[in-house]
Amino acid sequence: MSSKRRGTAVTVEIEDITGPATFSQLPDALNALWQALRVLPLGWVQHEAYRYFLGPDAVERVAAFLERDGQLRLTFSMAGRLHTVSVRPA
Numbered sequence: 001m002s003s004k005r006r007g008t009a010v011t012v013e014i015e016d017i018t019g020p021a022t023f024s025q026l027p028d029a030l031n032a033l034w035q036a037l038r039v040l041p042l043g044w045v046q047h048e049a050y051r052y053f054l055g056p057d058a059v060e061r062v063a064a065f066l067e068r069d070g071q072l073r074l075t076f077s078m079a080g081r082l083h084t085v086s087v088r089p090a
Helices: 026-038 044-054 059-069
Strands: 010-014 018-023 072-078 081-089
Touching (some): 010 026, 018 026, 026 044, 026 059, 026 081, 044 059, 059 081
Antiparallel strands (some): 010 018, 010 081
16 A cells, blocks of 8 residues: 555544544554444454454555545444444545
8 A cells, every 4th residue: 555545534433333533544543443343242253354354454455445445334233233334535
């Protein structure tokens, strides 16, 4: 990933859990998002899926999604309800 993409400001949000937060660096945004998600009662499968997408070493993966699709939107189920996690350019 180019250093330009790493330095592109992004906004992250967990629907109904966190409000939108904007970060000037993608690694910082993903770290904050992962820290918020990892403490939720997601169950093992969802936890591991989100660790893959947003945990350590995920910057290149997410940058590829942003370059290709313009945003990354994922959902998870918690307490019988779906929540959307989004990463998008600020």
